Amino acid sequence: MRPIQGFQAGLLAAALVLAGALSAAPSADVPARPTAEDGYFQTIVRVDDGVWLIAQPQPFHIQPIGNVVVIEQSDGLVLIDAGGSPGAGRRIVELVRSVSDKPVKAVAITHWHGDHVLGLSAIAQAWPTTEIVATDATDAHLRGRSMKAYPKGAPDAALQAAFDARLDGAETFLRDTLAKPGLSERERAGFEASHRLFAQYRQDTRGLVLALPTRTFGDSLRLDDGLRPVELLHPGRGNTDGDLVAWLPRQRVLATGDLLVAPIPFGFNAYPADWQATLRALEAKRPAMWIPGHGAPMRDSAYAGRVIALIGHTRDAVAPLAKQGTSMEEAKKRVDLSADRAVFVGDDPWLTRWFDRYWTQPFTDAAYREAKGQPIEQGEG
Numbered sequence: 001m002r003p004i005q006g007f008q009a010g011l012l013a014a015a016l017v018l019a020g021a022l023s024a025a026p027s028a029d030v031p032a033r034p035t036a037e038d039g040y041f042q043t044i045v046r047v048d049d050g051v052w053l054i055a056q057p058q059p060f061h062i063q064p065i066g067n068v069v070v071i072e073q074s075d076g077l078v079l080i081d082a083g084g085s086p087g088a089g090r091r092i093v094e095l096v097r098s099v100s101d102k103p104v105k106a107v108a109i110t111h112w113h114g115d116h117v118l119g120l121s122a123i124a125q126a127w128p129t130t131e132i133v134a135t136d137a138t139d140a141h142l143r144g145r146s147m148k149a150y151p152k153g154a155p156d157a158a159l160q161a162a163f164d165a166r167l168d169g170a171e172t173f174l175r176d177t178l179a180k181p182g183l184s185e186r187e188r189a190g191f192e193a194s195h196r197l198f199a200q201y202r203q204d205t206r207g208l209v210l211a212l213p214t215r216t217f218g219d220s221l222r223l224d225d226g227l228r229p230v231e232l233l234h235p236g237r238g239n240t241d242g243d244l245v246a247w248l249p250r251q252r253v254l255a256t257g258d259l260l261v262a263p264i265p266f267g268f269n270a271y272p273a274d275w276q277a278t279l280r281a282l283e284a285k286r287p288a289m290w291i292p293g294h295g296a297p298m299r300d301s302a303y304a305g306r307v308i309a310l311i312g313h314t315r316d317a318v319a320p321l322a323k324q325g326t327s328m329e330e331a332k333k334r335v336d337l338s339a340d341r342a343v344f345v346g347d348d349p350w351l352t353r354w355f356d357r358y359w360t361q362p363f364t365d366a367a368y369r370e371a372k373g374q375p376i377e378q379g380e381g
């Protein structure tokens with residue numbers, strides 16, 4: 001069966017899908033780097049005693065950087081996720097060193113997407129003895145087809161050139177979009193910020209290397225400690241088929257990876273029914289704090305509840321269309337999630353656009369396949 005095409009390195013592909021073609025050459029003039037208001041560069045904040053969150057201050061970007069959680073144990077630090085590029089990884093190393101002198105002893109990867117793993121190389125360079133932990137399924141995706149575009153072990157000129165050409169496509173898309181009339185002020189500001197973001201991302205993704213897991217597990221792995229034990233769990237399929245969450249049983253802090261993303265959930269190549277069940281199982285743990293894969297920490301389960309409802313509403317909207325024999329393309333046009341969309345993004349035209357691209361369209365694809373009993377496979381980065 002043809003796998004769903006969709007989620008690529010970070011969310012680059014969604015922009016490229018919109019670009020439609022990668023043929024145009026980039027312009028010679030270089031756009032400015034992100035401003036402070038763009039909220040691109042991650043900062044570190046303490047969220048609990050001995051627990052910090054490294055996150056983008058402005059949570060929605062076309063090409064985001066995944067959250068990184070830093071947990072202090074007696075003999076070293078445990079990181080959850082690693083950022084989305086070697087450049088982001090180097091900044092994460094500095095942010096970690098700004099709060100603790102202890103070495104990073106383990107980095108647990110929540111899933112295989114590039115915006116969570118491509119900073120690993122810089123972190124492993126700073127702390128060469130660190131373990132890199134992932135579920136078996138995520139390990140297989142990192143080593144296999146999903147991440148075949150990325151060099152393993154050492155940089156590779158041909159693969160780097162191919163990656164850079166994809167960035168040319170993103171830049172062309174942004175220039176073309178900004179040249180079109182009819183954008184709202186908010187959309188124009190969003191695309192201009194994205195243009196600055198991609199200039200920085202191009203810088204950050206020089207010398208791409210994917211560092212691979214050194215330790216894997218199927219269901220759970222406990223990193224024991226006197227103060228802050230960490231349970232790494234595969235709670236079931238959801239955002240991917242290998243999702244890992246980190247649970248601190250003493251502090252009742254839960255880092256979810258992209259099972260939760262705010263303000264716009266990402267619906268690429270997901271497993272709709274499993275995702276609902278997985279989030280309900282996590283809700284049953286009664287976390288005191290949810291740390292999403294993107295966005296700010298949450299002190300209650302309200303947002304998780306909204307995502308569970310959104311998954312249900314999308315499945316309910318798509319399944320009858322699939323069963324009536326409506327084509328996938330037609331179903332994507334006809335599915336109406338405007339009421340749910342308003343709950344997540346209000347009437348913001350910039351976020352409305354991306355809610356449709358990052359949730360409605362890809363998740364309709366997944367829900368349609370689910371309703372038809374077709375397999376859902378992970379995409380390529």
Ligand SMILES: [Zn+2]
Nearest residue numbers: 066115258293
């Ligand atoms: Zn992500």
